[in-house]
Amino acid sequence: MNLIPKDVGAVIVTYKRPEALKKTIFAILSQDIPESQIVIVNNDPSIQLIPEHIDISFTRLVIKNQLENIASAGGFAKGMKAIVDMGLKWAWLFNDDSRPVEGSFFSIKTALENTNYEKIGLIKIGNLNQTGKAILLNWNGVRVPSYVDPSEELIKTDLVTFDGCLISCLLIEDIGTCDPGYFMGTYEFDYCLKAAKKGYKIFTLPNGQIEDEKMGSVGGTPxxxxxxxxxxxxxxxxxxxxxxxxxxxxxxxxxxxxxxxxxxxxxxxxxxxxxxxxxxxxxxxxxxxxxxxxx
Known part of the structure; x- marks a missing residue:
């Protein structure tokens, strides 16, 4: 399966983190994703974000300003729809505090070219834990994590989270976007279960090629x-x-x-x-x- 940058649109959901957002945009551009294929969903209703607010060199970003904070579920739903409406083949999803590192896109491209699986729905760049193991998620009524050594081989999993996840636009057209009614949390797992029910394959690429600052996870669960x-x-x-x-x-x-x-x-x-x-x-x-x- 061939994967080229012109077929991929990136989605960034952001809320009051301009410096982190700027870093993420540049990281996506470094993967050769065209600027006009980067969709930013701004969940901060206090500012109507325009490209010049982020960097004077940006002129072609697609910005979706929201009248209220629709959180991650609503933001990714808006972004996924925008990518489908552009006629692209894949949506690559990020929060503003996470971003691909050098070689991320190439690693996904290579992994796809080396697989014979059809009807691939979601591919997640696997995060690494503090011990250097890649995190995989499976399902038993609740998410069940397991840990493997990093590699460049796709591993079939039941679940993925959306940060650093590549989603087929054929899947989005088939089952719709993620459900904004969840607001935040659980919507990713709901989406994976819907995708699997339709016969789509879900993979994790356990190489850790994503930078995740986890700015929303500081101080425990409120x-x-x-x-x-x-x-x-x-x-x-x-x-x-x-x-x-x-x-x-x-x-x-x-x-x-x-x-x-x-x-x-x-x-x-x-x-x-x-x-x-x-x-x-x-x-x-x-x-x-x-x-x-x-x-």
């Missing part, structure tokens, strides 16, 4: 994010009527609730948000409910 983790996982089980997901959700929530009672700060707030999340999943309340300012 209460508002726990709300979405709880609600969205439960919603997946309820909407699919999948007992395996519901069982895994229950076991996971018991474990995390115990951790809240024993070690976490803001215990009352965290527990209140968890009960709210369960109620909202049960009644089908989706989309944006809590934001960081609600803490």
């Amino acid at each position: 209460p508002w994010r726990q709300y979405y983790n709880t609600r969205n996982h439960l919603w997946m089980g309820i909407s699919r009527r999948d007992f395996r997901i519901l069982r895994s959700w229950l076991l996971r929530e018991l474990k995390f609730t115990y951790a809240i009672l024993m070690w976490e700060d803001q215990k009352i707030l965290r527990l209140r948000y968890k009960f709210l999340a369960m109620y909202h999943a049960a009644i089908g309340r989706r989309g944006k409910v809590l934001m960081p300012k609600n803490n």
